[in-house]
Amino acid sequence: MSWYASAGRPSPGRTGTPEPSAATPTRLFVSGHSAGGHLTAMAAATDWRAFAGLPADTIKGGCGISGLYDLEPIWLSYLNDTLRLTPDEAGRNSPILLTPPPLGAASPAGR
Numbered sequence: 001m002s003w004y005a006s007a008g009r010p011s012p013g014r015t016g017t018p019e020p021s022a023a024t025p026t027r028l029f030v031s032g033h034s035a036g037g038h039l040t041a042m043a044a045a046t047d048w049r050a051f052a053g054l055p056a057d058t059i060k061g062g063c064g065i066s067g068l069y070d071l072e073p074i075w076l077s078y079l080n081d082t083l084r085l086t087p088d089e090a091g092r093n094s095p096i097l098l099t100p101p102p103l104g105a106a107s108p109a110g111r
Contacts, residue, residue, distance in 0.1 A: 030062040037067020041095030049101075056101060069096040 033038045040062045048054040071090040074080060091097055 018048070026060060027060055029060050032065065032067070033065040037064030038069065038095065039067075040064035041069055042093070043065055043093055043099035043100075045100050047101040064095075067095070070094045 030040045030043050043059050043066045044062050046056040049056050071085065074083065075085040075087060075090040093111045
């Protein structure tokens with residue numbers, strides 16, 4: 001995941017050296033507000049071993065604030081005229097309906 005490398009670099013116009021721990025992939029926490037809260041919950045519910053061959057506990061923790069955790073009201077509203085979500089898509093992408101994978105689950109690759 002090459003984005004780890006850029007996370008520890010100072011922004012343009014800033015000086016100084018970032019802390020070495022700023023981009024430590026073993027301590028990945030996520031957070032977000034509104035749509036970012038939805039993405040935080042989706043990341044927490046992802047089976048990282050099956051999805052990307054990463055450790056099951058890739059996401060160490062998260063804080064979703066005012067997220068869209070249940071998309072059923074969206075697909076039942078006028079907003080769906082633009083989004084065109086099916087009931088199946090709304091369910092698949094509603095974190096409130098998803099169960100996080102167990103952290104100790106063995107992967108087929110033995111990782």
